[in-house]
Amino acid sequence: MTEIRPLIMCGGNGTRLWPVSRASLPKQFAILVGNRSTFQQTVLRSVALGATQRPLVVTNTLHRYLVEEQLAEIGVQADILIEPERRDSGPAILAGACEIAREDADTLILVLASDQMVRDETAFRDAVVAGIGPALSDHLVTFGVTPTHPATAYGYIRPGDALGEGAWRVARFAEKPDAARAATYLLDGCLWNAGNFLFRAGALIGEYERHDPQTVAAVGGAVAQARRDIGVASLEPESFARARRQTIDYAVFEHTDRAAVVPMSCGWSDIGSWDALWSLGEADADANVTRGAVEMRDAHGCYVSSDGPLTSVLGLSDIVVVASTDSILVADRSRAGEVKEIVASLQEHGRPQADTHPRVHRPWGWYEVIDSGSRFQVKRIVVRPSGRLSLQKHSYRAEHWVVVTGHARVTIGDEVRELGPNQHAHIPLGAVHRLENFGNTPVEIIEVQHGEYLGEDDIVRIEDIYARA
Template identity: 45%
Template sequence: MSQEIENVQACDDRHADAALRIAPVVLAGGSGSRLWPMSREQFPKQLIGIVGPASLLQSTVQRLRDFAGARDVAAAPIVVCGDDHRFVTAEQLQASGAQARIIAEPARRGTAPALTLAALAACASSGDAIVVAMPADHAIADTPAFQRAIERAADHAERGAVVTLGVPPVRPDTGFGYVRLGAALGDGAHRIGRFVEKPAEELAAQYVASGEYWWNSGIFVVRASVWLDTLERLQPEMHEACVAAFANGRGDGPFFRPALEDFERSPSDSIDYAVMEHLGSDATPAQGVVVPLEAGWSDLGSWDAVWDALDKDADGNVARGRVVFEGATASLAHSEGRLVACVGVTNVVVVETDDAVLVVDRSRVQDVKGVVERIKAGHGPEANTHRKVRRPWGYYDSIDQGERFQVKRIVVQPGARLSLQLHHHRAEHWIVVRGTALVVRGDEQFLLSENESTFIPLGIQHRLENPGKVPLEIIEVQSGSYLGEDDIVRFDDTYGRA
């Protein structure tokens, strides 16, 4: 790691004749509670195929893989995600063929520290690069137009500007922040006048009518060295904490894990508040530039935005999954299993999952976040997890539960294994329905084939492993006085979990 830190310190000493290459950075730390019940705390919207078969994370990484511009693009994008989501993030990136560098944030500190870690990683690997920081949970319909905007932004960034992509608005919208345009720069870009918070409806209409405001897309383009220098000038405490967290971090398989104690010292703040709103001041020589993005962009920040981004039938309806419309108009219905029938409704959103159903008027979709807060206040598990829960070894699906029992379907990927563990309050029965299981139970170790079963008594160390070439599927019946997931005492874990 010492050599990498030397590279970071020398980041702004690189003066190559060739254009700086682009380092794609994907910020994947959001929770997306407004898209509940599909998006949840432990499986947020960037990991879900909201508008297509690929997840939003996979689609975001793909946008710069086949870059058509004149610049080289780093083969391995940098993905910054929460520590809790690192395994499923790695799984999705591997499935999409992306050889990404994953930085697992040990704590939530906002987008500014996340971008700082990515800039440090970019400097450590290449000396300097033009960082293109993209939220992982947006949709862009026209990838070539997006790439052209990035190429234009990169030209400004190479000359030392901190660039954001602004979306010329097609309607007044109270769900977006806005950028007021400053002086024109001759290529469609402008100096940044100022940033504006999400406005009330009347004010948003005034912004759009004036032609002087663009939506703030949250996509930023900046030289890694310029970002680090600007942050050090404006937010020295954040800069120091992030540099220390990076210097004292460690590699962990496919992940880089910044030091927790150092990273927790960083103030929590967004890119806009920490840096963008201060550009052009006496505190920093860096100038802010906004480049137009006209590529069918959506932040997918609500179910209404999802409806707007998807193709509709002649009545303005969007159907996903097993859905039937009868006399319905301007509605969205999403089913993950059961048949959803919408009759005579207008402007509604219906979302069906295994354990929750949402019905909301499209004019009130911003209030879904409040529903999630109420579920959390009542300690409802539906706010945080789906019935189907991903784990680094596979997943489990809670099929049924009642007083003193719970039934799960457990799928373990080939070569994967659960931790060596015990439970203080429950016993478990395992029935193999597909594949072969290698079971550790106390001092015993044995194989189970299809249609064979075993019993794990309360308080006995045990482990389940898949030694085969096909997924292992078992039915687990738990019984006992307490069946929560926190009744797990781990003695050994392949994936480094506590």
């Protein structure tokens, strides 16, 4: 098979899957089906094609270290392109194409959304192979999913004239329809628009320039002036901000006469709601799908998931219950797509649960608050091997660390010492300090903070290997 460069898109928030999916850890990084995130599954699926180059992952600063951590967990190396702000899929895909074109504009790029499921990977591979010929002849190929029902949550693609075996010209794109029109689309042989693409880097850039030269100039400038580290490029913010905020469909595909579609029937799902997860799950005899610490009695057609507290359901049908450590969602399963309205209401009322998880990910690992009260806060902190917190100090709080597992190197002022399990250290108010993991296993500590102000912005970073100082 002709070599392909996967371009993995990691920009969405997935608010319809709240409370599991939030801005700090959106659905593509969560474990929803199986034992890997959909991002990890997408990367492995692209690598399994057998003739792929090193993937390029487009993400943002907030999620960079999640990307690196999850890539390390599956043993895949990839390059990372960081957007300074979200400008929708058009500028993001264009930036990826410009970055790849720096090396070779003839490179075939396979654009994959990182938040989708594919259950038949052989059928997926066959669809990609069918798209290579049209892509090499400068068509912009999109993959249309063969519908299983008249869905109103997706756009549709109407195939036109055949281009060859397995591919057709796109006659037209259609917006998300109402139920009646969706049924008509199925009878007419239309396909779901899955948002995955295959094209030459130069072909995409050329078509984009025909329809929006200003955005191509802005994104090209952001790529040319990107700040580069080993394997990571951060787009220049001012240039990128001048790119028009548009989806790739509006920006290019709905205007070009080079669009082609390859039908794909591979058990695809965008996991757009809790109802979709119910349909993907392994149901019991009562059509219930459960995950985590759950007990069911006289319940039917329910999706129930718990990430902590024991959750029991009695005498209910067709509902969704999702329990996390700080939030609980209970919804009619048929209205699961409206969860994003709950999130909007939470944001309007300033609820932190709308966007942030109790477990907060950092470049060195993660922490979560396990108790708090007047003038005190208790955190559980886990530092990955080779992880190193910044050299820092606080203006309003003192801290006490107790090592639970692993061996930590602790700096307090001019003193550096190593602590093992059940050993502790006190960090006085204003003292310069640092925590490091020099071993091969995670370090877990309990941190007790005490002071008049305990916010995360009370950190003065003096030195930091993650460039946050």
